[in-house]
Every structure is written in C-alpha cells, then in structure tokens.
Amino acid sequence: MSDSHIPLPERLRPRDLSEIIGQDHLLGVQAPLRQMIDQGHLPSIIFWGPPGVGKTTISLLLAQAVDRPFVSLSALNTGVKELRDLIAQGGDLLTPVVFIDEIHRFNKTQQDALLSAVEKGKITLIGATTENPSFEVNNALLSRCQVYTLNALNEDAIRTLLDKALQQDDFLKQRYIQIEEYEAFFQFSAGDARKALNLLDLIASTFEPELENKIDNAIVVKVAQQNIARYDKSGEQHYDLVSAFIKSIRGSDPDATLYWMARMLKGGEDPVFIARRMLIAASEDIGNSNPNALLLAGECFRSVQAVGMPECRIILGQCAVYLATSAKSNSTYLAINKAMELADKTSNLPVPLHLRNAPTKLMKEQGYGVDYLYPHHYPEHFVMQEYLPPELKGSILYESARNKREVEGERLQQRRWQQEQQQQ
Incomplete structure (x- = not known):
C-alpha cells in the first residue's frame, strides 16, 4: 500500500512523547507524568478526554518509554474470557501494559477482572474513556489508577498540527499547499486532531501535484460538508439527536x-449515555406525576451496564416507550431550581432555633430545639409550624402540576394554608 492510501493521522502518528501536540500539562518537561516516565515508573492510568486527542498513541509511547510489552484491546469486542486469558499470561519479568479503549463500556464483571490483575501486579492498565470515569469506572479500580485528563486541542495546537503535516508528509509536500485561513479547520475539527488531519487529507486529494494550491475557509467548508459523516458522537449532530430524543419523550x-434512539444506536452512541439521559428525563419531565418512571429508568441504567449491546437495545426501548407514554410534570424540576436560586441569595440566614439539633446540654440551654412541635404527636400526624427562616416566611417554591398524583399531595399544603389563616 502506498503512503497516500494510509490515512494522514496514521502517517503522522508520533513516534516519541516529545512529538505529542497539545498535552504539555501532562507531557511537558516538568509535567508529572513525564517525570515519572523519565524515572522509569509507569503506574496504572485512566486517560479521560474527547476523541482524537492522542489517548491511544500516548499509551503506546508510554509503554515504549519504559520498555514494556504493549497489548491493545477494545471494550467493544473483548469478553471476560479473552480478558482472563490475557491476564493469565501476565506477571512475567516484563509486566505488560494493557491498553483498553472505551473502558467505560466494560461491565462490572470485566472491571472486577481488571481490578484483580492490577492489584496482583499482573498487568499495568491504561484505560481510555470519553466519559467521566467517576461515573463509569468502579471506585475500587479507579482508586488504583492515576486519572489524567487530556484536553481537546486549542486553535494554536490545531494550527501547529496542520503546519507540521504540510512540512513533513511526502504526499502533502508534492501538492505545495498553503493554508491561508484556519477558522473552518478549527470549527469542523472541534479540538480533534484526527478530524483536522483527515479533513486536510481529503482536501489535498482534490489537488493536482506539482502545482501551487491554497486552502481557504470556503474550500474547507465545501469538502467538510460533502464528506463528514452525519452522525458524530462528539460533534453537533450528537447533540441534535440527543435533543430530539429528549424532546420526543417530553412531548409524549x-x-x-x-x-x-435508533439513530443514536446505529451511529455508535454509547447505550449507557442514552440510559443516563433517560434517568434525567424521568425526574425532570415526569417527576412526581409518576414516581415509578425514575425507578424504571434507574433499573434500565443498571441493566444496560450489565448487559451491553446488542441485547440492551430491548431494555432501552422498553424504558423509552414507558417514559414517552407517562404522565408529565416538571413541577419538582422548577421547584429545586427556585430553591437553588433562593439559597444563593439567602445563604447567610441562620437555621431557626426550634429546628436545630441539640445533642449537648449547652445547646439545649441556648434554646436549640426548644418549641419544636413533633408532628407525630398530633392528629393525622400534622401540626402547623414554620419551617423556613422568618425572613422567608410565605415563600412558595413548589407548585404542584394538575395531575392525580400531585393533586393528592397538594391537600397537605391546603391544610397548612387553612391553619395559617385561622391563626392570623
């Protein structure tokens, strides 16, 4: 295969850590990770960052820097058996560096197998994820790894990357390319080095060799719109599809x-991400009009993590239909937003004495807990009592929606209002 048929990102893949662009906070001369590598130490690592910022390449170069064997796996097609077979081969004089792309897609059983291997020193794990590892990697495994965040490339880094490509790649050098405008590259790459290089490669393939060729924003936009895939998990289309999905649930x-949902799954969206969005919708858009929606969405989230694709599409579909056909209410969503706003403005207000805890004699002598009325001592387990600071008396944050479940809960509020009127 000629070099021109190898994708430009692969042709320009860095061969040394010093060639990595845009991650100086980790790999600069005085950066912590670089210092550890210079001392011959490589811990287990989780790299968290957007696509196209070098997670795979950096992992390979780290292994090479400490002269360790490197094994690359994808969470999409690696089962528990393959994982255990690999681990069983580890533990020799040279502990292998096992790189797992999209580690957030590993279920609990797979992550537990990794945990045991890391604890026993059979492997050095480097996991890559585009999702927050605090949510997607179990705490035990996370605590045994150093978590490093990789940044999307800024405009200066993208410019440096493109200029380097024009100077070093033989195929591009034959086209005598000059980039006159970079703004469209910044827009379409969105900090993704792979996108920027692929776009440059596409444009260059339309040019004739041995001629001077100039690239402006118009050319970039034209080629990008013709060739960029309609679904990109990290781009604008990703957010458009998610928005349409949530609004369809909200609209019943x-x-x-x-x-x-099917569009997202076909485009390769992480099913856990979809399940997480339904968890939010179950509370934001359905709330107490149907509390079972949150329970079902929570179980859907756990089941999707345990089962994975393709079977979890069934679970996702069941939950999505349930949410879409459920009664809707955003009353509690509005209420907590009002409460947060009010709390920002009044965080200096003290807790009323009768509501304070009084675990010590001194606190009791100072009036903590005095005059508190215990509702269960009164008929129907209710007694009129003020629970807000005096300055906020009468503030209304929660207003029930007109549905059966919330109207039933409104009766207590009406009784509180009636008793308050009688006391005035």
Whole structure:
C-alpha cells in the first residue's frame, strides 16, 4: 500500500512523547507524568478526554518509554474470557501494559477482572474513556489508577498540527499547499486532531501535484460538508439527536422517541449515555406525576451496564416507550431550581432555633430545639409550624402540576394554608 492510501493521522502518528501536540500539562518537561516516565515508573492510568486527542498513541509511547510489552484491546469486542486469558499470561519479568479503549463500556464483571490483575501486579492498565470515569469506572479500580485528563486541542495546537503535516508528509509536500485561513479547520475539527488531519487529507486529494494550491475557509467548508459523516458522537449532530430524543419523550411521542434512539444506536452512541439521559428525563419531565418512571429508568441504567449491546437495545426501548407514554410534570424540576436560586441569595440566614439539633446540654440551654412541635404527636400526624427562616416566611417554591398524583399531595399544603389563616 502506498503512503497516500494510509490515512494522514496514521502517517503522522508520533513516534516519541516529545512529538505529542497539545498535552504539555501532562507531557511537558516538568509535567508529572513525564517525570515519572523519565524515572522509569509507569503506574496504572485512566486517560479521560474527547476523541482524537492522542489517548491511544500516548499509551503506546508510554509503554515504549519504559520498555514494556504493549497489548491493545477494545471494550467493544473483548469478553471476560479473552480478558482472563490475557491476564493469565501476565506477571512475567516484563509486566505488560494493557491498553483498553472505551473502558467505560466494560461491565462490572470485566472491571472486577481488571481490578484483580492490577492489584496482583499482573498487568499495568491504561484505560481510555470519553466519559467521566467517576461515573463509569468502579471506585475500587479507579482508586488504583492515576486519572489524567487530556484536553481537546486549542486553535494554536490545531494550527501547529496542520503546519507540521504540510512540512513533513511526502504526499502533502508534492501538492505545495498553503493554508491561508484556519477558522473552518478549527470549527469542523472541534479540538480533534484526527478530524483536522483527515479533513486536510481529503482536501489535498482534490489537488493536482506539482502545482501551487491554497486552502481557504470556503474550500474547507465545501469538502467538510460533502464528506463528514452525519452522525458524530462528539460533534453537533450528537447533540441534535440527543435533543430530539429528549424532546420526543417530553412531548409524549413514543414513535419519535424510538426513532431518534435508533439513530443514536446505529451511529455508535454509547447505550449507557442514552440510559443516563433517560434517568434525567424521568425526574425532570415526569417527576412526581409518576414516581415509578425514575425507578424504571434507574433499573434500565443498571441493566444496560450489565448487559451491553446488542441485547440492551430491548431494555432501552422498553424504558423509552414507558417514559414517552407517562404522565408529565416538571413541577419538582422548577421547584429545586427556585430553591437553588433562593439559597444563593439567602445563604447567610441562620437555621431557626426550634429546628436545630441539640445533642449537648449547652445547646439545649441556648434554646436549640426548644418549641419544636413533633408532628407525630398530633392528629393525622400534622401540626402547623414554620419551617423556613422568618425572613422567608410565605415563600412558595413548589407548585404542584394538575395531575392525580400531585393533586393528592397538594391537600397537605391546603391544610397548612387553612391553619395559617385561622391563626392570623
């Protein structure tokens, strides 16, 4: 295969840590990770960052820097058996560096197998994830790894990357390319080095060799719109599809809900991400009009993590239809937002004495807990009592929606209002 048929990102893949662009906070001369490598020490690591910032390449170069064997796996096609077979081969004089791309897609059983291997020193793990590892990697495994954040490339880094490509790549040098405008590259790459280089490669392939060729924003936009895939998990289309999916649930349209979900799954979206969005919708858009929605969404989230694709599409579909066809209410969503806003403005207000805890004699002598009325000592387990600071008396944060479940809960509020009127 000629070099021109090898993708430009692969042709320019760095061969030394010093060639990495845009991650100086980790790999600069005085950066912590670089210092550890210079001392011959490589801990287990989780790299968290967006696509196209060098997670795989950096992992390979780290292994090479400490002269260790490197094994690359993908969480998408590695089962527990393959993982255990690999681990069983570890523990020799040279502990292998096992790189796992999209480690957030590993279920609990797979992550537990990794935990045991890391604890026993059979492997040095480097996991890569685009998702927050605090949510997606179990705490025991996370505590045994150093977590490093990789940044999306800024405009200066993208410019440096493109200029380096023009100077070093033989195929590009034959085209005598000059980039006159970089703004469209910045826009379409969105900090992703792989996107920027692929876009440059596409444009260069339309140019004739041995001629001077100039690239401006118009050319970049034209080529990008013709060639960039319609679904990109990290780009604008990702957010558009998620938005359409959530709005279809909110609008009680199960058909549209399933359609947009299918579009995301077909595009390679992480099913756990979809399940997490439904968890939020179950509370934000359904709330106490149907509390079972949050329970079902929570179980869906756990089940998707345990099962994975393709079977988890069934669980996702069941939950999505349930949410779309459920009664809707955003009353508690609005209420907590009001409460947060009020708390920001009044954080200096003290807790009323009768509501304070009084674990010591001194506190009791100072009036803590005095005059508190215990509701269970009164008929129907209710007694009129002020629970807000005096300055906020009468503040209304929660207003129930007009649905059966919330109207029933409104009766207690009405009784509080009636008793308050009688006392005035």
